[in-house]
Amino acid sequence: MDRREFLSLSSVALLPMVPVSAASAQTGGAPGDAPLNEAFDKIFNEQVRAFPTFATSLGLDKGANADLKSKLDTRNYQAARAEDLARNRKFIAMVEAVPPASLSPAGQLNREIVLYDLGTNLTAPAKYDLDSVQSPYLISQQDGAYFSTPDFLNSAHTIDNAADAEAYLSRLAQFATQLDNETAEQQRQAARGYVAPGWSLDLALGQMREQRSPAADKSPMVESIVTRTASIPGNWGARATAIVEKEVYPALDRQIAAVEELRKSTPAGDGAWRIPQGEAIYADALAQATTTKFTPDEVHQLGLAQVAEITAQLDTLLKAAGFTQGTVGERLAALNKNPAQLYPDTDEGRVALIASLNAGVKDMATRLPRAFATLPSQPLEIRRVPPEIQNGASNGYYRRASLDGSRPAIYFINLKTTGDWPKYSLPALTYHEGTPGHHLQISLAQTSADLPMLRKISFYSAYGEGWALYAEQLADELGAYHDIERAGYLQSYLFRATRLVVDTGMNSKRWSREKAIDYMVATTGFARPRVQREIERYCASIGQACSYKIGHIAWTRARARAQQILGDKFDLKQFHEVLKDGAMPLTILERRIVERAEAAKRA
Secondary structure, three states, X not given: OOHHHHHHOOOOOOOOOOOHHHHHHHOXXXXXXXXXXXXXXXXXXXXXXXXXXXXXXXXXXXXHHHHHHHOOOOOOHHHXXXXXXXXXXXXXXXHHOOOHHHOOHHHHHHHHHHHHHHHHHHHXXXXXXXXXXXXXXXXXXXXXXXXXXXXXXXXXXXXXXXXXXXXXXXXXXXXXXXXXXXXXXXXXXXXXXXXXOHHHHHXXXXXXXXXXXXXXXXXXXXXXXXXXXXXXXXXXXXXXXXHHHHHHHHHHHHHHHHHHHHHXXXXXXXXXXXXXXXXXXXXXXHHHHHOOOOOXXXXXXXXXXXXXXXXXXXXXXXXXXXXXXXXXXHHHHXXXXXXXXXOOOOHHHHHHHXXXXXXXXXHHHHHHHHOOOOOOOOOEEEEEOOHHHOOXXXXXXXXOXXXXXXXXXXXXXXXXXXXXXXXXXXXXXXXXXXXXXXXXXXXXXXXXXXXXXXXXXXXXXXXXXXXXXXXXXXXXXXOOOOOOHHHHHHHHHHHHHHHHHHHHHHHOOOOOXXXXXXXXXXXXXXXXXXXXXXXXXXXXXXXXXXXXXXXXXXXXXXXXXXXXXXXXXXXXXXXXXXXXXXXXXXXXXXXXXXXXXXXXXXX
């Protein structure tokens, strides 16, 4: 994980510290396992101490780490980047010091994956003096402390007593320093050519102004602590109001003024090609996001082929359902606008929409035992994206549950307008974000007794998002889609295939944002406002959108290979037990599945 991932991490996983002896037992007791797991423990514990928000997100800001709960990372960006780079190099040396030959097979797998993970953290700071190649802009419509810290304080910082409330106020005051540090670094990076497109800055400014617009005592940052300290004696609201009014708002004003100035001179264009070394940065971003060595052109061509294949499947399905006029995109667009498919664009309509998602989760729970030997016990909650950040937020995302049950897993859906979510499209979303998608996969990994801590918390977009797309397919195999809902599932696949085309188109082939929007609307039939938010996301987070379909292809190919090896001995439930091995790069995943299949064949 790089620094910005720690800063923005709000996926809550209350993970206990793992003693070295327990970790060693996990990998079978080969001579090198104990020193390797000791290294893993040292790395993990140092990461926790170095990144206070990371500690809070993992529920480890207590006991010996209780002091971390009152802290944010307020280091100067350049100094922090140098420190973090040196730390990652030290971590790599610690892991490499344990010879692979001294390890059990599980230890060798853990060593390989952790080294891969640590190695990716060197790319952005060492090659480009950036925090992330996938998010090269510090401030955009979906990046920045203005966006992430208030959400973190509200959703990850727990308040159970007066000490927690004091820690909240301490962090709230440090938020001003964090904003000023980020403003200074964004100005420095802008001078080097690394500043978001103009429309992105416009959206960011709109969200900053919305954060800034309430009177200080009505700010969500104040309301959050007031609501959660109702039974805790103290003048929390007044103290938070004073901090917001005298410290946070002035820092936010300074950031707004700086971004307004940067807006005047930001380079034209939308994709990564517009920034210095943009082609190299995008190639590295694509490699990190997909955990492959595909070139942008190879991904683009794969996307075009996938679009053609899925469009043909949809054509057949829609004709059978009586939708025969126009292109597939036009037929889907007409279906999207059918009043029978839409919830009212009202508060009541949003409540009804979320109720339908919860019903889908309950229905899927009855089907899962047919495909899984191990099921998650963590609860899943469905919420709308907070309205104050919905303009820049993605259409849906997942946050993991705590292990102690104190906080449920949450999947968020962006309900800026219910028109973005016709009824037939919603089941696929639930199976992607909930079960058998992200919720099942992440929950099984974080509760696996066979993984060291570093592996439990790792996430690879191609692995996780690829699994979530595979989960949509699995839901079809389990008979979860009804009638025209299968069109929603295939439309979801078409949407991810289209991403391969537009992400590479904008960031490598110099497509404009408008061309990418037109292509996606025409191909998928999605509403233009929804598509526009998606396209804008791919300009700020480059390469990541390609991880979904690339990952799905890897999962389905690996399953087919396992079926080929095992023949009649193939067991779908046992195949899915690979989730307990934790997240890993796709190339390692496919090798691991072959190893498991061959071992099962010999058994």
